[in-house]
Amino acid sequence: MNIALFLEMAAEAAPDRIGVVCDGRRWTYAELLGGARGAAALIRESGCTHVALLDESSEAAAMALFGAALAGVPYVPLNYRLADADLAALLDRITPALIVGDVDRVARLYPSEANTLYSRADFVTAALARSADAPAEGEDGEGIAIQLFTSGTTAAPKAAILRHANLVSYILGTVEFASAPEEDAALVSVPPYHIAGIAALLSSIYALRRILLLPAFDPKAWLDLAAAEKASNAFVVPTMLSRIIDTMDKGHAPDLSSLRSFAYGGGKMPLELIHHALDLFPETGFTNAYGLTETSSTIALLGPDEHRAAHASNDPAVSARLASVGRPLPTVEIEIRDEDGHVLPAGEQGEIYVRGEQVSGEYRERSALNAEGWFPTRDAGWIDEEGYLFLSGRADDxxxxxxxxxxxxxxxxxxxxxxxxxxxxxxxxxxxxxxxxxxxxxxxxxxxxxxxxxxxxxxxxxxxxxxxxxxxxxxxxxxxxxxxxxxxxxxxxxxxxx
CATH class of the missing domain: 3.30.300.30 (ANL, C-terminal domain)
Structure with a gap:
């Protein structure tokens, strides 16, 4: 099953429903699918081996993602914050590519006639112009859907790959098709080169939820967009939540009564901050989502009821759960192992291993899965007697x-x-x-x-x-x-x- 089917299902079920809102422009699901099909035609004609995005979030990112899927070519969103030398090295690794976004920077850093370059606006225009050109079917569930470069520190970044089967397994295991009412809107402010941003697009489209894209995070702009569009769902990282709350505490606090679900992840959440957030948004359900690029996003959740119970409890065992990342999804297995690979009992700290259909654990360079299909995350932690997973940092730390x-x-x-x-x-x-x-x-x-x-x-x-x-x-x-x-x-x- 190809991830492009999610957009095709959405466009067939509700073609006129708004799928994406970005910079004041609204795109229906039918328009997004037309753009994706046109993008697929451009991609096939270019002869590229990768489709890259060097840009902030926009409708172009969605069209490139699904267009690449339809054309059977890996989608590679690049970190536009990288230093020039690091970005040039990544461009060398994906050439020949169709690249969307900052074409001037690409031409300066890696001039190559093998690459096909489009600015954001030119790509969207060209894709829509070719929207009637339905592509041949893309790769099946074994093909590579997305390639994400890890943040290398002492060595060159690894190219983590996610196959259609991994992403489809995650979405089908966590989202119900067309489950969002028409007024629902998800505010997405994480960058498009992070797995959380990709997962937000896929899950919201499958649920038929309106996606509010904020290309560059700013706490005031986030609050204003959430209020103006009556956002019902949002995902942030802890530093974003901290800045949002600080802005509200200083007096800029528009009406966010529509916000029913607030998910966070990507880093350690200070306990004082999440307690303050729970008090500030008493009617909002908070979810802590823990996952990795190699696991197609979330593998464990601490849900809204668990947040409220831990926030209100005087029982140390219950209140401590607010510092956890919750319990594993039903579709994955998680174990804690020692340095020799032996499974540890509850309460003992070791390395977190995960297994499941959504888990890729695969890189262009090699697979990190062991013989039984377990992926060593390099995150350290422990599981308590009730099955709650606690993180204690990277194993290397x-x-x-x-x-x-x-x-x-x-x-x-x-x-x-x-x-x-x-x-x-x-x-x-x-x-x-x-x-x-x-x-x-x-x-x-x-x-x-x-x-x-x-x-x-x-x-x-x-x-x-x-x-x-x-x-x-x-x-x-x-x-x-x-x-x-x-x-x-x-x-x-x-x-x-x-």
């Missing part, structure tokens, strides 16, 4: 002090309980005595006095143990995050090295 594994998250949670600390990060730093030791960097909350080193060390020692006490402590105005809200620990390590 574990601090190994004298042979003892230390999770950065446990130290950060303790330090963030201090009223003067707005943000904190623990990383491994070299130690002559222990091999590695704890380095801690903190951000002071506005209006608070800076606590002394001894005070913070005593806090960690009292709540944890002496091995968790930082060997070095730094203070900063802000911590480095990427646009999806993920903490850049490699950048923090550079600060300690300096």
């Amino acid at each position: 574990v601090i190994v002090r004298g042979g003892e594994n230390i999770s950065p998250g446990e130290i950060e949670d303790v330090v963030l309980a201090h009223p003067a600390i707005a943000d904190a990060a623990a990383v491994a730093i070299p130690s002559l005595e222990w091999g590695e030791a704890v380095g801690l960097i903190v951000v002071i909350r506005e209006g608070h006095e800076r606590p002394g080193d001894d005070e913070l060390n005593a806090l960690v020692r009292a709540r944890l143990r002496s091995s968790r006490v930082p060997e070095k402590l730094l203070f900063a105005d802000t911590l480095p995050y990427n646009e999806m809200g993920k903490l850049l620990r490699r950048e923090i390590k550079k600060l300690f090295a300096a």
Whole structure:
């Protein structure tokens, strides 16, 4: 089954229903399908091996995604925030390609006659002009639908591939066709090169929900769009939610009474922030969605009822669940394993493994699946007795002090309980005595006095143990995050090295 069938079903069921709203322009499902079919004709004629997007979210992204699927060519949304040298290297890996978006930058960085270039406007115009040219059927469920480059740190980015079968399995397992009433609208503000943005398009189209695209996130613009279009659903990363709430707290708070569902993911959600959000939106259902590129998006959910129960509970076991990512989807299996691959019991920390039809675990370079089809996520965590999954960071981020594994998250949670600390990060730093030791960097909350080193060390020692006490402590105005809200620990390590 090809993912393009989702758009075809939507256009057949409700051709005149609005599918996408972007920059004030409205596109029906019939128009989107026409654009996708025309795009497929352009793609086939170009002879390309990839369809790339170097642009913000727009109707062109949807037409390119489904046009590529119809033409049987992988869709490759590129990170437009990359440095020139890094982007040029990726362009080299996908040539010959049909590339939509910032054609001037592409021509400057990687001039090649093998590539076919379209600006956003020219691509949409050309695709609509060819909308009557229905393409041949695309690849079946075994073909590659999407290729996403991972964010390489010490090596070249890997090319993660998602087959039609992976994405179809995820959508059919989580969304009911045409389940959204016509007034429903999903506000999508994550970039198109992230799996969350792609999953939002696929799931909303299959549900026949109106999609509100915000090309560049700004908290005021987000609030205004949500109010004007009466958004019913939204997905954000924690840093976005923090900025939205801060803007509301400062007085810009339009009517968001239509907002029924607020999903978040992509990074660690501070407990204080989610408690504040639950108070600020008492009638809205919050969902924490945990997933990875290689798993076609979400594999575990903490649902609205669980959020409210944990928020209101005085039972420590129940309230602690607000820091979890919930339970696995019914369509996937999750296990915690040690370094030797042995399955660990409830409560013990190790690496998270996942298995299911939506799980690709595949790269252009190689497959990461083991012989039984399990994918090692490289995320560390544990599962409690009730089946709730807790994350403790990346497996690579574990601090190994004298042979003892230390999770950065446990130290950060303790330090963030201090009223003067707005943000904190623990990383491994070299130690002559222990091999590695704890380095801690903190951000002071506005209006608070800076606590002394001894005070913070005593806090960690009292709540944890002496091995968790930082060997070095730094203070900063802000911590480095990427646009999806993920903490850049490699950048923090550079600060300690300096």
